[in-house]
Amino acid sequence: MSDAFTEAFGAIYYITLGCAKNEVDTDRMRSLLLSAGYEEAYDVSEADLAIVNTCSFLASATSESIEATLSLAEEVAGGVREVPIVMCGCVPSRYGDELPEELPEVAAFVRTDEEDGIVGVVDGLLGIDRSAPAAVPEVKRTVEGAVAYVKISDGCDRFCSFCAIPFIRGRYHSRPFGEIREEVVDLVSEGVREIVLIGQDTGIWGSDLSQEGSGPHNLAQLLVSLAEEVRGQGVWLRVLYLQPEGMTDELISAIRDTPEVLAYIDIPIQHCCEHVLARMNRSGSEQELEDLFARLRREIPGMVIRTTYLVGFPGETVEEHERMLAFMDRIGFDYVSVFPYSREEPARAARMEDQIPEDEKLDRTQAAMDLAEALGFAATAEHVGETAEVTIDGVEETDDGYELVGHAWFQAPDCDGAVHLDAVEAAVGDIVQVEFTDSFCYELVGHVIG
Numbered sequence: 367m368s369d370a371f372t373e374a375f376g377a378i379y380y381i382t383l384g385c386a387k388n389e390v391d392t393d394r395m396r397s398l399l400l401s402a403g404y405e406e407a408y409d410v411s412e413a414d415l416a417i418v419n420t421c422s423f424l425a426s427a428t429s430e431s432i433e434a435t436l437s438l439a440e441e442v443a444g445g446v447r448e449v450p451i452v453m454c455g456c457v458p459s460r461y462g463d464e465l466p467e468e469l470p471e472v473a474a475f476v477r478t479d480e481e482d483g484i485v486g487v488v489d490g491l492l493g494i495d496r497s498a499p500a501a502v503p504e505v506k507r508t509v510e511g512a513v514a515y516v517k518i519s520d521g522c523d524r525f526c527s528f529c530a531i532p533f534i535r536g537r538y539h540s541r542p543f544g545e546i547r548e549e550v551v552d553l554v555s556e557g558v559r560e561i562v563l564i565g566q567d568t569g570i571w572g573s574d575l576s577q578e579g580s581g582p583h584n585l586a587q588l589l590v591s592l593a594e595e596v597r598g599q600g601v602w603l604r605v606l607y608l609q610p611e612g613m614t615d616e617l618i619s620a621i622r623d624t625p626e627v628l629a630y631i632d633i634p635i636q637h638c639c640e641h642v643l644a645r646m647n648r649s650g651s652e653q654e655l656e657d658l659f660a661r662l663r664r665e666i667p668g669m670v671i672r673t674t675y676l677v678g679f680p681g682e683t684v685e686e687h688e689r690m691l692a693f694m695d696r697i698g699f700d701y702v703s704v705f706p707y708s709r710e711e712p713a714r715a716a717r718m719e720d721q722i723p724e725d726e727k728l729d730r731t732q733a734a735m736d737l738a739e740a741l742g743f744a745a746t747a748e749h750v751g752e753t754a755e756v757t758i759d760g761v762e763e764t765d766d767g768y769e770l771v772g773h774a775w776f777q778a779p780d781c782d783g784a785v786h787l788d789a790v791e792a793a794v795g796d797i798v799q800v801e802f803t804d805s806f807c808y809e810l811v812g813h814v815i816g
């Protein structure tokens with residue numbers, strides 16, 4: 367047990383469910399608690415309190431979050447010792463009033479917009495007296511490894527008719543440039559080699575901020591400004607969660623002409639058919655989307671494109687489903703996430719009458735997943751024979767010993783597969799030159815050549 371532990375007010379155990387945005391929120395709470403004199407517990411048996419940061423994007427994610435909380439409660443009650451559980455994030459934001467009665471195992475519920483007050487909640491549960499404050503340095507982020515997600519906005523104003531996020535996360539709000547820049551510069555100075563910019567709708571960053579002054583006013587300018595801050599340090603900038611409308615001429619030019627910004631784009635279109643998109647409360651048509659992707663591939667050589675297909679939206683006909691499959695195939699997306707539609711109150715589509723029967727939805731989902739895999743495996747195999755820079759993410763045990771695992775610029779961390787390398791002398795965060803010799807599924811095999 368470290369000296370810091372004995373001096374700490376207590377040790378906090380964290381579980382994070384859901385997407386990278388939740389990882390960032392947990393990291394923020396962890397930083398606040400560390401700065402307030404708490405330590406992290408890596409096992410619940412050593413914890414004084416546990417925080418479960420939940421996801422409620424889909425009904426299945428809500429169930430998973432509740433199951434994780436209940437199994438933690440059982441673990442605590444069944445073994446080790448009593449620790450209060452704090453449930454944070456999207457489940458309390460979505461179901462706040464119902465939860466205290468439904469989940470008596472949980473000591474406190476903290477909505478996403480209340481997470482900055484986590485220290486007060488934990489102090490209250492552990493009976494900490496703040497009249498003698500902890501003498502510990504401020505901790506801003508607690509990223510380990512070569513990649514850090516940086517939130518540039520939160521909330522969403524689009525109200526897609528299938529999505530509960532605007533009801534959970536609230537209205538769209540951009541983070542000011544100064545805050546983003548400071549966080550990026552700090553992370554890079556601590557050894558981070560890839561910054562992944564995230565938000566519910568990154569393409570409209572800045573639209574709600576004052577347009578006066580000399581700083582960046584939109585995402586394209588933000589990327590260029592951040593690239594200037596990190597230039598010469600071998601840092602990659604990646605942006606996820608763009609909407610098709612966000613792909614302006616200025617943004618396409620910024621991606622093409624700024625060396626630090628990766629030629630990788632994540633545009634979750636959900637569907638290609640105009641009729642389905644309109645019912646989803648989304649704009650665009652198959653032709654407009656096709657033109658956009660053709661233009662991206664034409665103007666940015668080697669562009670990698672990831673998208674999402676929401677399968678079985680209410681009223682989706684067999685013909686519309688087949689058109690979406692044909693569209694995926696024709697565009698040749700590198701990576702596609704496939705989700706079956708699920709009814710998410712209070713989003714409007716949950717009350718639409720022409721819901722697709724579950725077995726039909728599952729059949730369509732399987733067909734879409736099969737195609738997504740075929741596209742992804744082929745896109746991965748195309749890199750065999752190439753050389754590229756790979757960021758080292760860690761070491762994994764194999765049957766024969768150990769291997770290094772990393773990712774290339776065309777693989778978004780945690781989403782798109784990895785690169786497996788012989789164990790050579792290298793540290794997490796190193797960028798090495800690799801020749802790809804083989805592939806399997808979404809994975810590449812290679813050897814370090816420099």
Ligand code: SF4
Binds near residue numbers: 523525526
């Ligand atoms: S853009 Fe649509 S799908 Fe994405 S968070 Fe906003 S409402 Fe949900």
